[in-house]
Amino acid sequence: MSLLGEQRRELIVEQVRERGAVRVSELAEHLSVSEMTVRRDLDVLARRRLVDKVHGGATAVGELGSERLGEPAGHGTDEPEFAAKADRERREKEAIAAEAARLVEPGAAIGLSAGSTTWRLASLLARVPRLTVVTNSLVVADALYSGGAEARGSTVILTGGVRTPSEALVGPVAVGSLRSVNLEIVFLGVHGMSAAAGYSTPNLTERDTDRALVDAGQSLVVVADHTKWGGVGISTIAELGEADVLVTDDGLPEDGRAVLESEVGRVILARPGT
Structure with missing residues (x-):
């Protein structure tokens, strides 16, 4: 009954x-x-x-x-607030951020999307001298400032725009500012990644901003922990093969690893706790 x-x-x-x-x-x-x-x-x-x-x-x-x-990563338009996801898979994200930070040389011009993994990456990049960092994330910018990026000669450029639950700035203002810059490397955090949907987001407006950021870079590095595999947001930011490098962790399922290694130029598996 x-x-x-x-x-x-x-x-x-x-x-x-x-x-x-x-x-x-x-x-x-x-x-x-x-x-x-x-x-x-x-x-x-x-x-x-x-x-x-x-x-x-x-x-x-x-x-x-x-x-x-x-x-694991959700589907559709379910977008958690930044505070709700900041500590999920913390060890994995810290390991991913450490591997991603090794890809950045002093003096580079780079872009960081919004996201909890790029936020952790920003804390490490604050120690790299003379960077120019363009971001549409309030918390990423704050991590750079509080980490002493300016004292090391770095410049932080915040796009402006309309704030989302994930602390991203999106919309025409953000997109317009990103179309005016040329970056060496763009680091992209994603809501989900799959063979069918590529790298995706649950926010249609955020997708346009992320796409503009991707287009501004010569090289695309996706940073995504293993729980993102199989997640599908409502809108695709980029196809899997558009990433030059994917930095994930060793919890990635074997089927996901096989698909990603066949599509992405280079897959780096971070090892939490090592």
Whole structure:
């Protein structure tokens, strides 16, 4: 016998309070309902402030717990806020950033897209002297400034534009400014990557800005942890083969590694903790 809506929602709240964070998929299986039904229940509970709805599930109220869900990259237009994804796969992103930073020589002109991996990369690049860095990310720019980039003779250029939940600046102003620059290397963070959809984003407007950034660079380096494999955002930024280098981590599934190594010029597998 199926549960009534209120009974189901009471069980969801109980699960969230006991575990701190739960996935939509787990709740759907536990309650024998569709994931769409669970998402609607979470909407109701979030409005009542009984849970916090986050990317992939729900957490106890007041906890920044989306990273605890361990969700892989999502689909469609589901765009988590920057704070909700900043600590997901932290060790992997730190290792990826360290490998990517080795590709940058002092005095280079580079571009950094918005994203939690490019944010970690920015902290390392702040130590490289005499860079010119163009970015459409508020947090990336802040990481460069706070890391002492200006003291090392670097110049940080922020595109301007309309702010998104991922702390990106997008829209005509951002696109227009990117069309006026020429960069040696562009580092691109992505929401998902797949054989069918390439590198993608859940934000249509952000796609246009990311594409303008890609077009401004002589070389494209995609930085994406292994959970991004199989993720498909609503809009494709670039095809897999457009990347000259992909920096990911050794958690990448074998099938993903085979596809990417056949499409991308160079695949670097970072090893967290080494």
